[in-house]
Amino acid sequence: MFGGEHKQTDIAQSAIFTTGSMRASRLYPAILFTLLIMYGDYSFELSTKIRIVSSYIFSPFTQIEYLAKDTVNSFSSYFSSQKKLSEEINMLRNLVRDLENQNLVLKNTKTSLNELEQLFDLSKSFQEKEIFFGKIIDFKKFPKEFISVEIRTNNITKDMIAFNAFGLIGVIDELLSNSIKIIPLHDASLKVPAKNSRTLENVILVGTGEPRRFQIEEFKKNGDIQKGDEIVSSGLGGRFPEGFSLGRVSEIEENDQSNFLSITVENTFDFSFGSKVLFTKP
Amino acid sequence: MNSLDDKKPSIFTFYFFVGLTLIIASIVEILLNDFLLSRLTLPLTLMTLIYWNVATPRNIGFFWTMLSGFILDVFLGYLLGTHVVIFLLASYFSQRYFHRFRALFRLQQSLIVAIIVLIYQIYFILISNYFILSIIFELFILTIISSLFWPIIYGILRYLRIKLTYGQ
Numbered sequence: 001m002f003g004g005e006h007k008q009t010d011i012a013q014s015a016i017f018t019t020g021s022m023r024a025s026r027l028y029p030a031i032l033f034t035l036l037i038m039y040g041d042y043s044f045e046l047s048t049k050i051r052i053v054s055s056y057i058f059s060p061f062t063q064i065e066y067l068a069k070d071t072v073n074s075f076s077s078y079f080s081s082q083k084k085l086s087e088e089i090n091m092l093r094n095l096v097r098d099l100e101n102q103n104l105v106l107k108n109t110k111t112s113l114n115e116l117e118q119l120f121d122l123s124k125s126f127q128e129k130e131i132f133f134g135k136i137i138d139f140k141k142f143p144k145e146f147i148s149v150e151i152r153t154n155n156i157t158k159d160m161i162a163f164n165a166f167g168l169i170g171v172i173d174e175l176l177s178n179s180i181k182i183i184p185l186h187d188a189s190l191k192v193p194a195k196n197s198r199t200l201e202n203v204i205l206v207g208t209g210e211p212r213r214f215q216i217e218e219f220k221k222n223g224d225i226q227k228g229d230e231i232v233s234s235g236l237g238g239r240f241p242e243g244f245s246l247g248r249v250s251e252i253e254e255n256d257q258s259n260f261l262s263i264t265v266e267n268t269f270d271f272s273f274g275s276k277v278l279f280t281k282p
Numbered sequence: 283m284n285s286l287d288d289k290k291p292s293i294f295t296f297y298f299f300v301g302l303t304l305i306i307a308s309i310v311e312i313l314l315n316d317f318l319l320s321r322l323t324l325p326l327t328l329m330t331l332i333y334w335n336v337a338t339p340r341n342i343g344f345f346w347t348m349l350s351g352f353i354l355d356v357f358l359g360y361l362l363g364t365h366v367v368i369f370l371l372a373s374y375f376s377q378r379y380f381h382r383f384r385a386l387f388r389l390q391q392s393l394i395v396a397i398i399v400l401i402y403q404i405y406f407i408l409i410s411n412y413f414i415l416s417i418i419f420e421l422f423i424l425t426i427i428s429s430l431f432w433p434i435i436y437g438i439l440r441y442l443r444i445k446l447t448y449g450q
Binding site: 026030031033034037038040046047050051 | 363
């Protein structure tokens, strides 16, 4: 098959300096057509459509491998006890999967019940105040952090504040027909009148925009403050209720060029935690 | 009655046989691509194309070249026409210089094919912007493997061509 070919080299010696009849002019239309196709694919993603259609057309062929495997497995196990065992294993697997699903549902129910219990405990402190519940339907971090809450009442007003199982978490930013947008307390636009629960000194807590972090505004260097001091809402101004924990002092920094201390307050409240939000007037 | 001309298949049979080998080579190349798990492929279609262009330059148009190129583009996930352009150029140069190519020894032919494969693989590295050290290793290994494959592809296709043409 491979031998004998090179005996024609004598003939080829005369032909070696000749070129085939192929002319470049025959190539140009094909190249042009291909470039057009390339442009079409680049602009309109033709190949994606072709791939989808071809995968649909050739799907029976791609299934052949699996079909063959299944057939061989069926044949090899049909006449043996393996079939019974494999059926039993499959049945048990399904049972385990169902139980896992049930377990997951029960865990979710337990979490919801715990959350509701905490919210109801919280609601006891709002004696003689109207409270409303809403269901969290969305959480967005960009461009602005907020949660959307579905409500089924028209009695919620913009001056109300929002609580979850942790406590005070945010204020109403926007009232829509069936939902509300809530921004977190740590939003940079919010200022919360507060006080140090140890010294009872009034301070203003400003959101940093970072989750669970606040700054105390304009706290003088000679003021009494320590790491670990608990900061609670003071209720001044009537925007926020009094006595709710807002966090603990975590950092105190002194700057020579300023008369004020830079104080960071942190809490462990998760703004987007749970599925329910409670609304009330301050 | 018994002359070779009587046994020659029609031009259409031959034409479709060439197309069939090219499509089979494309399918094998696609399957090998999945199997090899490398960025580059073993260019069986290109080598088949070179063989047919050198062996029967008058019977080979650009249709099968383009079809096999499009098949590779679709199934290997390239922009449509990427393979076709290089296949067209390979076809053109093979048909232009088939006299010289035929006159070479098989080893020399393998060397020429290796150079074509090297250019072909570099073209795809440039297109995919995939410059890492391991690709150079893949490039040389696949080029060497391709040059080793050339005598096999040449032998098989030649055998099939003679069988189809003369029935021997």
